[in-house]
């Protein structure tokens with residue numbers, strides 16, 4: 001339990017926390033952070049932690065970056081707000097759209113801005129529907145997501161997500177959303193099945209689903225190159241290649257959700273590059289501003305844009321957008337963030353330090369509590385299991401993953417349990433080798449404590 005402070009009572013009495021166990025939060029209280037510097041954050045008592053999840057997979061440049069602060073200050077004093085409705089515009093939005101067009105991993109005609117990944121994916125759904133109506137294919141409306149995928153929490157994006165907890169009692173998923181297999185080779189492969197064979201089977205299942213539903217009713221497939229919230233699941237060999245072949249055969253768009261993978265996370269600018277995906281459109285958010293300001297965006301291909309333009313002659317306006325679509329502050333900070341990524345060559349940096357990250361993560365695969373270690377670039381997870389040889393998971397109700405993250409906090413590391421008992425790591429992209437080692441030293445101590453606790457509780461096989 002965290003020490004209950006004055007903050008705790010105020011927090012518990014005033015805040016409804018997102019994606020939080022509200023019952024245990026009343027007992028445990030909050031972890032109240034006060035400031036950050038580099039890859040470190042400090043709590044209200046002054047204790048220092050390595051931010052091992054980059055906030056929520058987002059603070060690429062870490063904390064306290066003076067250039068980003070100055071870019072924000074400068075923009076706020078020059079023009080604190082202007083919108084993009086009805087043809088209004090401003091220079092930071094134009095420049096950022098040009099920049100994203102230049103670096104996107106797919107041919108891009110236009111860029112649409114939002115304030116979050118959820119809004120951007122929600123916009124993907126709405127634009128796909130609108131586009132298919134406008135081009136005379138009104139039946140082509142279904143979206144295919146994946147079991148354990150995560151795309152946000154609005155009505156549409158929680159539906160696209162394939163995590164039951166985001167559906168239960170919210171009356172989701174909504175109609176016209178389908179889910180295909182989760183590409184977790186370690187968990188779902190048949191005995192003796194190779195990664196390639198497993199990918200072939202998943203692509204075949206996807207094709208069967210499309211044929212059952214009627215290919216002419218499916219608008220798009222959406223996938224994260226590496227699933228984040230679903231457990232940091234690395235795609236098996238040849239998976240995306242085979243999935244893409246199926247989609248192309250049926251004229252179904254591929255939307256790459258790059259909200260976590262974009263901007264260097266997997267060791268390339270985009271997860272799509274790492275995995276040879278040629279998407280029709282990408283969604284981005286999080287690291288686009290290094291999370292200094294909320295921002296999301298999606299790319300629009302030329303053929304879609306042309307149809308949207310034509311539709312305006314019918315409707316008058318394309319009636320979609322947010323007050324803060326292309327907020328000047330967010331655009332200015334995103335431009336500066338991308339400028340810094342390019343100047344310091346963040347991708348080369350990730351490639352340089354990722355081997356240390358991978359080595360240390362893989363070494364923990366030998367820990368008695370760790371059933372599987374997964375990673376690429378600077379993102380990874382350790383899946384905790386009650387029986388590592390027999391690959392038996394813990395009963396989710398025991399909260400073993402959550403307990404491990406509590407012990408990690410004691411050891412000065414913030415990380416996150418996702419999809420049950422997978423302890424995820426996704427540090428700021430600027431992390432150096434010594435900091436990576438310190439992060440894994442803390443995690444290793446936390447795992448030892450978790451193991452001792454699980455043994456004492458009789459939770460191990």
Ligand SMILES: Cc1ncc(COP(=O)(O)O)c(C=O)c1O
Pocket residue numbers: 056115116117118119121150151152153224228229257258259260285286
């Ligand atoms: C892959 C992915 N897509 C979309 C989202 C939703 O983004 P936001 O929380 O900014 O709405 C997230 C958030 O974690 C994500 O990981």
